[in-house]
Amino acid sequence: MSAVSVRRLGRTGLGLVSLGLPLAMFVLLSARAPDFFGLQNIANVNSQITALLIVALGQLVVALIGGIDISVGSVVSLTSVLLVLVDPALAVPAALGAACAIGLANGIGVAFFNVHPLIMTLATMTFVQGLALLFVSSAGGTAPAAVVMLARASFGGFPAAFFWCVLAIGVVSIILYKSRFGLRVFAIGANAQSAALSGAGVSGPRIACYILCSLAGAVAGIYLTGRIATGDPTLGQAFGLDSVTAIALGGVQLSGGVGSVAGAVLGTITLGLIANGMNLLGVSPFFHAVVTGCLLLGAISLQRRKVIGV
C-alpha cells in the first residue's frame, strides 16, 4: 500500500509542499536579497547543489522501491580517496567498480537476506567510511587532470555543473520513465507482492536500484573531487542524510511507489536555496541545519501517511 493517498497526489508525490516551498523561497529571496538573481549567484547555487542533486536522484531510485541508502555518503568519500590513490588512467573505473560492489552488497543484503535497508546500508556506511579513512587519514593528494577539467570547465557560457545536472536528470528520467526497468521499480514500490504475482522479478530490480544509487554516489564523488582537485576521506559524510532530506522535501515517500525526478530536483533546489538564501541574508550558517530540520518536519506534517512503519 502506498503511503499517502495516491488518488490525491498521483504517483509523483508532487504536492503543495514540494512545489510551493521552492517557489516561496524564490519569491522571498528575490524580494529580500537583491543579488539573488545575479548570474554569478545562480551559477553558485547550481554548482553547490550539483553533487547533492546527483546523490538525491540515486536515493530517489532506491526510495521508489521502498528502500533507503544511507551508505551513499561513504561512497562519495571512498570515490574521492580512490581518485587520488589509483593510477589516473584507472581511477574512474576503479571508483565506479567499487561503487558497484557496494551497491551489490547492499542489494543482496536487502533483496536476498531480507535485512532492513536502513540496517544494511548503515553497516556498509560504517564499513566503507572506515575503508576510506584506512586508505587516507586526511585530505590530500591530487585529482586526475581530466576529472578536474570535467568538473571545472565551462562550455558555451554554461558552467560544467549545469551539464552534470542535465545529464544526471536525463539518465535517471530515461531509466525511470522510458524503460521496462522503471515500470518495475514503481510496481515493486507500490506493492512488491502484487508485482511478484504479476510476473515481475522483484529481487533483480531491487539489487539494481541499490547499485544505481551507489553509482550516483560515485558520480557525485567524481564531480566533487574534481571541484576541489584533491581527495578527502570525509567528503561525503553529510550526503547520506541530506539526500534523504532532499527527496522527502520533494514529496518522495520512503515507503515506496510514490516519487518523481521532478520532486528530487525540487527538493534539492529547496535545500540549495535555504543555504544560499541564508548566506545572502547574513544568517549564521549554523542555523542552516535548524531551518532544514524544521522544514523537513513541516513537509512531512502536510503529507500524512497511511502506513505504520520505519
Place this chain on the structure above:
Amino acid sequence: MTGAIVKESAASPHWLKMVGARLANLPISYIGTAALLVGAGLARPALLQPFLLLLILRQAAPLGIAVIGQSLCIRLLSLDLSFGGVAMAVSYVLTSGYLPFSEPVLIALCLLLGLAVGAINAFFIAHLRASSVIVTLAMVLILGGVVTAFSQLRSPGESPELLRYIGQARIGILPVTVLVWAAALIPMALFLRLSVFGRYVDAIGANPRAAWASGIPYIRAIYAAHILSSLFAVLSAFLLVGFVGFGSLSIGADLALNSLAAVILGGVTFGSGKGGMLGPAAAAFMLMFSFNLLTSFGLGEPGKEMAQGAIIALAAIAYSARSARQWA
C-alpha cells in the same frame, strides 16, 4: 508396550533437539560475547582481568542505557536516531554555564528537554504516521544546529560535580555507572515482561495494523516508547558528561548508530514483535569489549569502523537467515 519403549527412546533426542534449537535461538550477543571472551583469553589474557572488565562495563553503561530506549522503539516498529542531538544538547545545557541555574535545576531541565523531544518525535510518528527515520533525523538537525550556533557564543565547560561523581566513583569495586545501568535495565526488563504495556509492545511490533484494528492503544504506546527513549538518551548523556568530566559537542555522536547495532545483535528485529532487554544489554558490552580488543591488536579508528560495519551486516544477515529457516 513396544510402542511405549520406542516413544521413550525417541524422547531423549527430541529433548536434545529442543535444547539445541533453544541455544540456536539465543541472541547473537550472548554467543558473540562468549566467543570474544574466549578469544581474548587466548590472545590478550590481560583484558580479562576483573579490573579491566569492570572498566569496559563502565564504558558500556551509557550505550547500554541508550540501548534500552532504542530496543523499545524498534520493537514498536519505530526508530530513534535523535540520541546524538539529545546528548549534544544535554552536554551544552549542563556544562556551558549559559543558563545561570544550580546543578539540580539544570539536570531537571535536561530531563524536561528529553521529555519534550520524545513527545515531539512521538507526535509526528504516531499522529502523522511520519517516517521515524526522517522525524528523528530532523530532530538531530534542529538540536545540533541550535547547540552549534550557541556554542559560538559560549563553549562547553566542566561537567557538574554530581555527575562527575556518578561517572567516576565506585562502590567497592563496582563503578556507580554500572549500578545506574542495572537500576535502569532491570526494572524496565521486568516491566516489559510482566505488564500489559509489554504485551501491547509485542502485539504492535508483530503487526501494527492488526494491533490498531484490535483497539490496542498504538498512539499511547508510541508516546511512551519515544518519551522513555529520549529520557534514557538524557540519562546516557549524563553518564557520558560525568565520565569525561567536561562537555563537548561531539559527545554521544555515535550513540544512535551503536545503539542500533547493539539492538540488532541483541536479537530485537523490526516487525517481529520479539526481543528482550538482556540481549541488547549484552550486545552493548560486546561492542565495547570488541572495540577494546581491536585497540589492543593495534587497530586504529578506521579498522574499528570497518569491523563494526561488518559485525552489524553479518549479525543482521544471520538473523534474517535464521528467521527464514523458522518460517520455512
